[in-house]
Amino acid sequence: MTPPAIRLHHLTKSYGPRTVLDRVDLDVPAGSVLGLLGPNGAGKTTAVRILTTLLRPDSGTAEVAGHDVLRDPHEVRRSIGLVGQSAALDEVLDARQNLVMFGRLHHLGVRAARVRADELLEAFGLAGTGAKAVRDFSGGMRRRLDLAASLLLAPPVLFLDEPTTGLDPQGRLDVWAAVRTLVGDGTTVLLTTQHLDEADRLADRVCVLDGGRVVADGTPAALKSATGGDRIDVVLADAADLGRAAELVGRALGAPPADVGTDVAARRVTAPVTDRMGALAAVVAALTEAGLAVDDLGLRRPTLDEAYLRLTGHGAHSDDPARPGPAAEQDPTPQPGGTVPAGSGTARTAEEAA
Numbered sequence: 550m551t552p553p554a555i556r557l558h559h560l561t562k563s564y565g566p567r568t569v570l571d572r573v574d575l576d577v578p579a580g581s582v583l584g585l586l587g588p589n590g591a592g593k594t595t596a597v598r599i600l601t602t603l604l605r606p607d608s609g610t611a612e613v614a615g616h617d618v619l620r621d622p623h624e625v626r627r628s629i630g631l632v633g634q635s636a637a638l639d640e641v642l643d644a645r646q647n648l649v650m651f652g653r654l655h656h657l658g659v660r661a662a663r664v665r666a667d668e669l670l671e672a673f674g675l676a677g678t679g680a681k682a683v684r685d686f687s688g689g690m691r692r693r694l695d696l697a698a699s700l701l702l703a704p705p706v707l708f709l710d711e712p713t714t715g716l717d718p719q720g721r722l723d724v725w726a727a728v729r730t731l732v733g734d735g736t737t738v739l740l741t742t743q744h745l746d747e748a749d750r751l752a753d754r755v756c757v758l759d760g761g762r763v764v765a766d767g768t769p770a771a772l773k774s775a776t777g778g779d780r781i782d783v784v785l786a787d788a789a790d791l792g793r794a795a796e797l798v799g800r801a802l803g804a805p806p807a808d809v810g811t812d813v814a815a816r817r818v819t820a821p822v823t824d825r826m827g828a829l830a831a832v833v834a835a836l837t838e839a840g841l842a843v844d845d846l847g848l849r850r851p852t853l854d855e856a857y858l859r860l861t862g863h864g865a866h867s868d869d870p871a872r873p874g875p876a877a878e879q880d881p882t883p884q885p886g887g888t889v890p891a892g893s894g895t896a897r898t899a900e901e902a903a
Contacts, residue, residue: 554737560609584752630699669697689720786842
C-alpha cells in the first residue's frame with residue numbers, strides 16, 4: 550500500500566493559552582489535491598508552516614514525502630515546493646532570468662538551470678514572454694511563474710497557500726489549469742483557500758478546520774450531499790405573492806411548510822426536491838394555474854459554500870474573535886534546526902542553509 554504523501558497525527562500547536570491546532574489527524578494520498586478550508590484563525594496557515602518546517606509543533610507528528618518534519622527537516626525541504634500568498638519574484642528580471650536565478654540558488658549549474666527554466670516556461674505557457682520584465686506581467690502570469698519557480702527541482706509535494714488571492718477571473722483560471730497539469734503529472738497538492746469554488750473545482754478531498762479541529766473531511770460531493778439534496782428556486786415578479794407561492798410549491802412537491810423557505814429581499818421561494826424533472830413540471834403547472842408571475846425558476850444542487858456554512862456556522866471569510874486570528878498564528882520565536890525564517894517569501898524546494 551502506497552504511504553500518504555502528507556500525514557498528520559495528533560498534531561497540536563498553541564500560542565500561549567490559545568490552541569490553534571488541537572490533535573489534528575490527516576492523511577493526503579500521493580498524486581491528489583487536498584483542499585484545507587477554515588475561517589481566519591482556524592489553523593490552516595499554522596498547519597502549512599509546520600509541514601514546511603517553518604514552525605515546530607508542540608506535540609504530535611507530521612510527515613511529508615515519508616520524512617518527519619522534526620527529525621529530518623532537510624529532506625522535507627528537498628521534497629516540497631511552497632507558493633505563498635505573495636509572489637517572490639524579481640520585478641526587474643524577465644521570466645527566464647527569474648527561473649535561472651532561482652535555479653542557481655538551488656545549486657543547479659548554469660546550463661542545467663537554463664535548461665530547466667526553458668522547460669518550465671514552456672510548461673506554464675510563458676515561453677513567449679521574451680525579455681518582458683515581471684513588473685509588466687498580469688496577475689495570472691505572475692502566479693504561473695511563481696508556480697514554475699516552486700517546481701524547479703520537481704518536488705513531489707506542493708503547498709499552495711491561497712494561490713489566487715487578488716487575481717482576476719482569467720488569472721484564477723490560469724492557475725487552476727496549471728495545478729491540474731501538475732497533479733496529472735503526479736504532484737501532491739495541499740491547497741488552502743478562502744474561495745470555496747476553487748476547492749470545489751480542484752480538490753479531490755476537502756478538510757474543514759474550525760477552532761483548530763477537523764470538523765469535516767471528505768470529497769466535495771460528499772460534503773455538499775450532507776447539506777441536503779437538490780432544491781428548486783422560484784423568483785417571483787412580486788414579493789407580495791411569496792406566501793401564496795410558498796403554499797403552492799409545498800403542495801405541488803408534497804413538502805411540509807417547514808421545508809419551504811422564503812426570502813423576501815430576493816423574492817424567492819426554495820424547497821427540496823427528489824424527482825428533479827417531475828418537481829419542476831409540478832411547480833410550473835401550479836404557479837401557472839394560479840396566475841402568479843415568475844421572473845426565474847430553476848433547479849440547483851447544493852454548493853460547497855452551503856456545506857461550509859452548515860459545518861462552521863459562518864462564512865469562509867469570517868474571523869471569529871473567540872479564536873486566534875491571523876496574528877495569533879505568527880510564531881514570535883526563532884525556530885531551531887535551520888528552518889526558513891518566517892516572512893521570507895516563497896519557500897523553494899532546495900535545502901536551506903542551516
